[in-house]
Amino acid sequence: MAETNEQVQHENTLAFEPRVLERIANNSVQDVDGILELKGDFTSGVKSLFSSGDDKTKGVSAEVGQKEVAVDLSVIAEYGKDIPAAFNQAIEKIKANVERMTGLTVVEVNMNVSDVMTRADYQKQQTEEQRKQAEERRRAHQNGEYADGSRVE
Secondary structure (H helix, E strand, C coil): CCCCCCCCCCCCCCCCCHHHHHHHHHHHCCCCCCEEEECCCHHHHHHHHCCCCCCCCCCEEEEECCCEEEEEEEEEEECCCCHHHHHHHHHHHHHHHHHHHHCCEEEEEEEEEEEEECHHHHHHHHHHHHHHHHHHHHHHHHCCCCCCCCCCC
């Protein structure tokens, strides 16, 4: 009977869900001059009706590998601002924050401008949307539904 002294090699891994990178990218562009808002798709709009907090992944999608990440943004740009400069600033901030926080290399950032608005028009629209969302939440609570969509608190 031969005895073997094979040692099992274990490797440690660190992985990130796409949602984590999406949040980092979202937070990175919040103060970029020329970007009014990251614009989500239909599902993020529906989610916002029934949640009390902001969706920190709205308007961002990330494709994550073991060493690299690609980020896509959908934004509302501010009328009269230098949109290419805002794009370049967004790239710099996203790359710096993602690489510092995760160690992943950002290989691609794409930005789709879905709308352009003046700051006054944007603020007016936000006030109206907030009023509508508050009304929807009030109606949902009256019907016995809660923030997570359940009927129990």
